[in-house]
Amino acid sequence: MMRSPAAFPSFGREVALGLQAAVRRWPLALALYLPNLVLGLLSALPIFLAGEALGQLGPWTARLAEGDLANTLIEFSALRQASPPAELRAAGGDLVWALLLLALGVLAQGTAYNLLAGAVLGRLAGDDDVTFGSAFRRWAGPMFWFGFLALMVVLLAGTLGVVLVALLPVDGSASLLVKPLLGLGWFALLNGWLEVARASMVARSDPRALRALGRAITLPGRVWLPAIVLWLLLGLVGALYLGLGGSLAVAVPGALALLAVAVQQLVAFAGAWLKLARLGIALGVARATAGPNLATSSASRRYTARF
Amino acid sequence: MPYPHRRLSALTAALLALCLLLSGVPSAAAQSSGPPGGPQSDVASYQIQVTLDPQSKQLQGSERITYRNPSADTLTELWFHLYLNAFRSPDTQWLRESGGAHRGFAAEEPGWIKVERLALADGGPTLLLPDGGDTAETNVRVPLPKALGPGQTLTLEATWTAQLPRVFARTGYAGDFFMVGQWYPKLAVYDRGHWDSEPWHANSEFFADFGNYDLAVTLPQSYVTGASGVRQGETANADGSKTVRYRAERVTDVAWTAWPQYQAVDRQMQAAGQTTQVELLLPASEAGDAERHLAAIRAALDAYGTWYGAYPWPKLTVVVPPEDAGGAGGMEYPTLVTTGSNGPTRGLPGIDNGIYGLETVTVHEIAHEWFPMQVQSNEAAEAWLDEGFADYLTTRLLGRLYGPDRSVLNLPLLRLGYVNQQRGVVGSAGVEQEPLAQPSWQFQSPYTYAATVYGKGSLALLSLQGLYGDERFTAALHHYADVWRWRHPTSADLRDALAQALGQNLDWFFNSFVFGRDVVDYQVGAITDGQATVERVGEARYPVDVRLDFADGSSRLERWDGQERSLALAGDGKAIAGVAVDPEERITLEINRLDNTRLEQPALAPALALADRWLAFVQMLLQLVGQVG
Structure with a gap:
């Protein structure tokens, strides 16, 4: 599909260039990884304290750490009719803190990503004259506004998609397979489309978020099909990452705590780099669909010249 | 500790007792005179x-x-x-x-x-x-x-x-x-x-x-x-x-x-020294499940036959109803049972094989070919004598086949054992104090009925098995089956047959859980001055093991008869590092295991490992929902 230069002269090349930029500038993934790590640690601290308290009551912490969730949590169904020990009450309080910090972490992660995404895209675009800090200052505001709009789009379009998928007349085991796949596919398209919209702001040096969304909707017809295929492919890669990465993160026995932490942080960093790659590819798609505006950008010229 | 919100008022208790008396349900006082x-x-x-x-x-x-x-x-x-x-x-x-x-x-x-x-x-x-x-x-x-x-x-x-x-x-x-x-x-x-x-x-x-x-x-x-x-x-x-x-x-x-659309699969099976002709009738669309059914049938015939006497009839027919006749599934008749498929997860790669719903129903219904199809108790008046038994047999068999902690679900990130599922059902239904021997029609709802006769019934038998050991208790139930095969036993007859086989008076057990409303609830009290205290919170005086762990790495196991409200255990000069009541978790009727153990200095590694698992989950989640667009 992407090897049809006659039909799509720049799409495949631009996407490949975007991906190469993500490979070359892999340290940019740290900008996506570090907030994730800090927020995760903040939420994990109360869980450590809960585990410590629960550990005084026997094997429960170890069983939970081994992933034996259902068998262990069922024991907590007895709590409603007995006064729980103080350690359990303490663990419960810690769990509430962890959940609260998790909820705040989601908000903080979203905020951090939207503030940093412009800087990351700016650096990915290849302009060496622009430092990460200056790109951050240039794009933090517009990208934050874009993030808010993107959230609205995801909530509205995502809900609509979920409802439509749920209404599909498919029953039985086929339903359990087809409906989640369709739902995931829909979110993959939505995410890819929003990434291209975000990237187009940097590609065109245009901070208007609404306009970027509109531009992404009106992608040239010749690009739509390869873009959709690309987004679905990226969605599949993301799903594989979540499945394999999640399995890998819990595959190491809890007793080997240091090894488990190391493996899991490698997985998390891989996830951050995957996002970096997606942004690089989105930048490529945005460039492939851009007109004369792009040519006037010095950053774009250098970006193109570099390769 | 009493359970005030579960305690019946005197009036309610009197009315219930009257109902039980009128309904002819055997009471603890109604001693069986043995099989006539x-x-x-x-x-x-x-x-x-x-x-x-x-x-x-x-x-x-x-x-x-x-x-x-x-x-x-x-x-x-x-x-x-x-x-x-x-x-x-x-x-x-x-x-x-x-x-x-x-x-x-x-x-x-x-x-x-x-x-x-x-x-x-x-x-x-x-x-x-x-x-x-x-x-x-x-x-x-x-x-x-x-x-x-x-x-x-x-x-x-x-x-x-x-x-x-x-x-x-x-x-x-x-x-x-x-x-x-x-x-x-x-x-x-x-x-x-x-x-x-x-x-x-x-x-x-x-x-x-x-x-x-x-x-x-x-x-x-x-x-x-x-x-x-x-x-x-x-x-x-x-x-x-x-x-x-x-x-x-x-x-x-x-x-x-x-x-007209049945696909029939005939198989001759050798199980527990007996040859049985098995006929599996299932929709052609579910023919892919045939071997799973047949494996479960073979395992059930072999295990139950070994434990309680060989399947006594020449043939067993197992029916899988079509999808639009689900109400026919999961039922037992003499020499014929109906079962089902895994429903909507059937055929899902990576999922279907880790969900043992198909096997559960099949081996549960086949268990009924012993109780009540051979030992014909009154299923309406004392349903636990067949449903509790069938679920107990199911729990034992599935645990043996797949492992006790994954005999319901055995998925990559989720496992669940049948015993724990039943503990959850009993706990969520709040039927811990429901007597097992009560007529089906007197239960408040189908859920409390099922939670009691299936869930609590199987937990009661598992607890007895935990007390007397697998081999001894299996032999005792085999004795009960032998004495009451082709007859109509009651709960009192079961009590007497088990007591005879075990050489133990089981009135305390039957009066507590079968005819009465007692619960098992132990807890660890304080550990002070080289002495640990364990307490009996529930009314049931269930013999229980107590383990003392010492700081020097040694441990001591004691059997407590549970007669008193508490028991003080001295460390005999050694520093006590921890105490565990029922450390092997043999009393499945114990309603709250969360206070059964206390450690003075728990290891940090499990807490670190748990925090690490949480960290992995949170990082994945944040990547998923915090980096959209």
Whole structure:
């Protein structure tokens, strides 16, 4: 599909260039990884304290750490009719803190990503004259506004998609397979489309978020099909990452705590780099669909010249 | 510690006691005198001819019943079950109690049975039925023209018409599929001085005498059939129909099924030293599940046969109803059981094989071929004696096959054991204090009924097994099965048989959990000055192991009889590092295990590992939802 230069002269090349930029500038993934790590640690601290308290009551912490969730949590169904020990009450309080910090972490992660995404895209675009800090200052505001709009789009379009998928007349085991796949596919398209919209702001040096969304909707017809295929492919890669990465993160026995932490942080960093790659590819798609505006950008010229 | 919100008021307790007394449920005081006489395997025998009309979903039947009075009393009346009348109209007691649904399947079409004629055989006098046989009752009294003395036999003839309902509660039709159970005029049981005259309730199952059955089913030739017993032959009729004959011996009932689209798989199985012919009938669309069913059938026949005596009949038929007849699934009849598939997860790669729903239902229903199909307790009056037993057998077998901690779910990131599932069911239903031996119709809801008789029932037996050990308790239950096979035991009979086999008085157990409302609840108290205290919070005085762990790495195990409210354990000069009550988790009836252990200095590694798992989860989640667009 992407090897049809006659039909799509720049799409495949631009996407490949975007991906190469993500490979070359892999340290940019740290900008996506570090907030994730800090927020995760903040939420994990109360869980450590809960585990410590629960550990005084026997094997429960170890069983939970081994992933034996259902068998262990069922024991907590007895709590409603007995006064729980103080350690359990303490663990419960810690769990509430962890959940609260998790909820705040989601908000903080979203905020951090939207503030940093412009800087990351700016650096990915290849302009060496622009430092990460200056790109951050240039794009933090517009990208934050874009993030808010993107959230609205995801909530509205995502809900609509979920409802439509749920209404599909498919029953039985086929339903359990087809409906989640369709739902995931829909979110993959939505995410890819929003990434291209975000990237187009940097590609065109245009901070208007609404306009970027509109531009992404009106992608040239010749690009739509390869873009959709690309987004679905990226969605599949993301799903594989979540499945394999999640399995890998819990595959190491809890007793080997240091090894488990190391493996899991490698997985998390891989996830951050995957996002970096997606942004690089989105930048490529945005460039492939851009007109004369792009040519006037010095950053774009250098970006193109570099390769 | 008392459970004030569970404690009955004196008035409620008095009313309940009165109800139990009136209902004839055995109490702790009602000691069994042991099995009277020899095995009662030939009390009520039937020769039934039935014709199925697939269009009207009606049965035209006639039967010849031979009944021997098994008691020492002279009988002046008979009682008959007319089960299908439960579905006659929305106003029936059964449908009112059930809310018009059973296990999530709703009643859609009526069912009924009308007895056109009932008479003593060979030209004898006609017997009087209420409303001329066209009654709304599910249990009817029939006066006898002449008293029937102890050991005497009479023969009856009946003709009848039955309308099958759209299947939602075990029996009926779905399109051209038929599962025909509880379908013919059937004698009730006279036992321990009275007839089982209780109408059929929504939570109730069945109770019948043993006998021999000859069944002849006439239906269109395109139908594939299965039935209780062994197929005797098939004849083609002049009108294009066929008649299929079956014979079942020493059974309490017959059921049959017919469907043109069945795929039949026959397999001869060697299990527990016995050869059994197994016939699996399933929809062609589910043929891929056949080997899973057959493996479960083989495992069940072998395990149960080894534990409690070999499967005593030559054939077992296992029926998988089609998808639109789910209400027919999960039911036991003598030598025939209905099971099911994994439903919506069937065939899902990576998921289906880790969900043991198919195996669970299959081995549960086959467990019923021992309890109650051989040891025929009254399923309505004391349902735990069959459902609790079947679930106990299921728990043991699935645990052995797949591991106790993953015998329900065995998925990459989720596992669940059957015992824990039952503990969760009992806990969530709040039935810890429900006596096991109470009539099905007295439970508040189908859920509390199921949670008690299945869940608490199996947990009670597992707890006894934990106390006496697998081998000893298995032998004790085998003894119970041997003594009461082809008879009608009660909970008191079970108590006496187990006590005899174990050489232990089990009144404390039965008075606490079977007839009473006690719960098992122990906890660890304080650890101070080289001494640890464990406490009995619940009323049940259950013998329990207590383990003391010392700082030097050694440990000491003690058995506490639980008679006192607390027990102080001295470290004998050693520093105590921890205390655990029931450290092997053998008392599955323990309602709260979260306070059964206390460690002075718990290791940090599990807490670190748990925090690390959480960190992994949070980081994944943040990547998923915090970096959109």
